Amino acid sequence: MKLRPKVWLALLLAMSMALTACGDSEETTTTTAAPTETTTTAMAEETTTTVAGGDTTTTTELVVRADADLVIWADDTRTPVIQEFADDFAAENNITVAVQELSFDGLRDRLITAAPVGEGPDIIIGAHDWLGQLVSAGVVAPLDIGAVEDQFAPAAIQAFNYEGTNYGLPYAIENIALVRNTDLVPDAPATFEELVDTALQLEADGDVTLPLALQENGNGDPFHNYPIVTAFGGYVFGENADGSYNPEDIGIDSEGGVAAAQYFAELANDGVISIDTLYDVMIETFSNGEAPFAITGPWALGEFDAAGVNYVVEPIPSVQGGEPRPFVGVQGFMLSAFAANPLIASTFVLDFMATQEAQEALFEAGGRPPAHTAAFAAVAADNPNVEGFGAAGQNGYPMPAIPEMGSVWQAWTDAYALIFTGTDPEQAVTDAADQIRALIAEG
């Protein structure tokens, strides 16, 4: 009891001390809420040094939505080159630009969570098949690219058009193609059957261990198998008159889909392909010359080059007379619907990134064929690989952007895993299609 008054006195004293100490943090609160001249200048100075020094990051205190006029989210293959253009843009307009690096998939999910609470970026770089989710989540803003669209491949422009509205500026088109080891197989096979025969012969001769390095990820990989499906007339979603996908029409168990599954089972049974071909197995076997053929995309070429293997990129030859048509993905710039600086953002995208120079620089960084027609021509002229991927994707189908595609992957993947372990192919694709229909009906 005696201590009580003392406790209170000391408490009051401490509180007033703490309050004065916290006075600083209170000030910080207000300045953060409404940035004052001092903070902006400080930021500007820091970024100026980064521009001058060419160093990407000098800020020591962490910021969440980077405290810059323009914030761009990109994955790590694109961050460095975007940074260069961002620095130029920042210098020219006397503003600050921050490029933040996120993992490719994480970027989409985080945009959906962060943008509506004001922690998102102004611009993201991502794939066109995200649009279904991003548009229904209301986190991307329409972008009028009418002024530049005639400079881009029509397929790339079409890919960023979702339900009649454009949502992005394309920069790269990517699809898979056949990669052939020219030391093991000097001449391009005319048909897929010839490819299989050549590969099996090489295996029989003991020259290779894996006839065809077709990535199956251990559980089946519909993305990489799709050219075989389309060669038989199979499809994932039917197309409406306007070229958009119809989620009511699942073609995995169509006549062509079943025929493709049966052919696929033959390939598996003959040991042409293996379910155990993970990404790294594909890289290693092709790089070591243990696989004469690989079916993969531009992202793998860096590894092949590093290993010093001689190869060419060409379209997959016709399968049983049908043309294999891969999925085509388009990468591009999209604007956040919750951008803090929407006008600056659209200016950066349309005035800075839609140029041939920028599109060529992005190719140098990521190795993906440019969507800009003139840039593609310039790059393809001295890079036959780009030409090869371009030819392979010529008649490809755009990756479906509709949200229903989310219901497809697992069931479809399972169907391939079951075919590999001996389930009747027709049964496997029929079950998968039924599962998909049920999931879509579920909503």
Add this chain to the structure above:
Amino acid sequence: MTVNPATGTPTLAREEPGSRAAGRRPFGNWLRTLGWRHLVAWLAMGFAFFPVLWIISASFNPLQTLTSQTLIPDTLTFENYRQLFGGDVPYTSWYWNTLLIAGGASALMTMLSALAAYAFSRMRFSGRRVGLLSVLLIQMFPQILAFVAIFLIMVQVKDVFPSIGLGTRAGLTLVYLGGALGVNTWLMKGFFDTIPRSLDESARVDGASHHQIFFKIILPLTAPILAVVFLLSFIFLINDFVLADAVLGQGNPEGYTLSVGLFRFLNDQFNQRWGPFAAGSLLAGIPVVILFVFLQKYIVSGLTQGAVKG
């Protein structure tokens, strides 16, 4: 008393019932008392270390492969390590952040947990059983939405207290402290329960207050379990991805922890850079092993026994 703590060698061999035969069958006896233990230990080490060999191999392999690699790559390279320290990624600052956050948060978590365990072990109050049960159950909730929930909370905290909100190391530390009361509290309570109450009581007789008993008697006596809990928390925090990504994942790359940074680095859209990832993971494991080696003498010391005798 039986083991010299400095060297770990016996100063006075402890006799077991069977050791009477020691003179006649030295090897058989050794096998029966110690030998089989070494055998089991070697087998267990083999099991524990075998996959690690492959991680080591991947870290020196110029090809970014994991599945089909051989134990000794055809060509060895330090390129994967160079990538970590060559300025491509701020690996050293990830390392520092992780040590700082995991070390600080683990120490605080151990403290908070010990405080609660003391109350649960030594005091009888209404709601004690319910409290104990809640501590155990709360961490069983499936963390499907943990990312979203923590992210949204920290966004709000940032608006009120910027220095402990989203994107700050202090903020992540606070989030981790949320898990201080949990199964570790139980582990400690169980240990505290084995310290005889007569010790507390005699201290009280000598006029010690409850906090003096806690700090001066209980804590020193329970050093082994404090060390274990600190180590467990440290390992857990070093490996945490979801919470670290929610709080720090959107800021400047220099602010990431190891798990966030390495995962970002690995997870390109199609490419998988296993080499640098393997190298980075191996180096990330080193502090844990060093910490364990350092804490081992506390974990397995004879402190308790001595105390019980005292």
Add this chain to the structure above:
Amino acid sequence: MTEREARQVQDWDAPPPENGRGADAPRRFSLTWALVAKVLFLGAVNALFFVGLPAMLALEWWAGIAVLTLSTVLFNWAYLTKRNLPGKYLIPGTIFALAFQIVPVIYSGYISLTNSSISHRLSEEQALDNLTSRTSNVPGTTRFDMSILSDPEGTLAFFLVDAGGIETLGTAEGQAALSPEEVTRDEDGDVVAVGDYAVLGIASISERQDEILNFEVPVERGAIMAVTITTAAVYEALFVYDEATGQLTEVATGVVFEPIDGVFTAADGQTLDPGWQVFVGFENYTRAFTNESIRGPFLRVLVWNYVFAILSVVLTFAVGLGLAVTLNRPGMRGQKIYRAFLVIPYALPSFMTALIWAGMLNQQFGVINELLGADIPWLRDPNLAKVSVLLVNLWLGFPYMFLVSTGALQSIPSELKEASFVDGATPRQAFNAITFPLLMVSLAPLLIASFAFNFNNFNVIYLLNQGGPPIEGATTPAGHTDILISYTYRLAFESGSGAQWGFASAIAVLIFMMVAAVSALSFRRTKALEDLA
């Protein structure tokens, strides 16, 4: 002396003795030190409260206000009163658990009662804003080069140059022709002013972006609006919102949309994304129980889930405890090195090691088959896949059990063991009769927690084999090693239109109830164990 005796019999429940009286000198010193620390700490807590509260009130962040207020009250109550001794020790940890464990759980519970999903993530205001700001380029209209202007009062205007080079002034009233003398240019020929209007610099543009973006120059059809800071084009709105009726009308078709269940819906059922998050009661729970596709392989998944969780605990504990006991022998050489090696699996990121195992178990290229010279489908065969998952989980989990067992072994007084040896017990008998029961006092709750952890061990299932191999002929995609959480995760995040947080949360709540019930029952049995101590 009598006072001391009184204290001795005092239970901890009773208030501790009055501190001020009859205390000896060292005690008073330590009291003062503790008092200063206490006062400083409480001062900081209260200061935080008074600083934070106004900001939180301004943000209307009610959950934050509740946690902050509760924390402040609890701290003051615990440390300013003489009663409530347990509280002094329990409250610090509890506050953090409240803020970062309980609040997220409550949040999940709340989300489970809403329609939260990809297309129902925004607030109603945000969704409406999204729809009403949608425009389309009016076909056949020109694009303009533009300079953004402002008069001294801050009224905006656009200086427009069309494709034919004709210059006009766009104001909120409309497009007006310009005579050349109205336009002031610098030596480079760039426009600097038009009449009273001066060209805005980038800083002002940046500051006034929203205003500029919403600025419309009405023309015959639609309005001229900014595209970038130097270009403009003609747009018309796609939707018109009527505040009085709450209806949204599509301009091109005249179709009227009503807000129903968090989404604008037309009479024919057509909906407009994005919708917004609304309360739906127990709809998600009803769906979880009545859903055909969940019921399909549900029983199978549930049985395996229990088998997996129980066997994981049993195996890791058996191996971990066995090793701890084996190495817990004084005088054994190399103990320290053995122990350090055994901790390594736990020290490496499990993300890395689970994938390493997947690679090692690969049928055609993996090292295990290579070493065995066999062709065993470790991950493809339904039964072997289950064995593989358990094996990998054993590898990942035994170091934990080894560590806690080693720690707990130290608490067993050696006198007890020695006493049993004197009684002629074999080491095994001594272990069964003395060591093991005592160990279980502290370890039983850990085993329960480990069960709960493994029951929801999504990572190991997913990283090793994505739940595969698939179950043939299932109505919903499911794998032989899928556990409830990995199976339902796919349903909630990969079905239909993408992530469905409301449904996912409802499932999380249901799984939690299942695990919690089992754990609470097991916990009751530990009460008997606890009384042993």
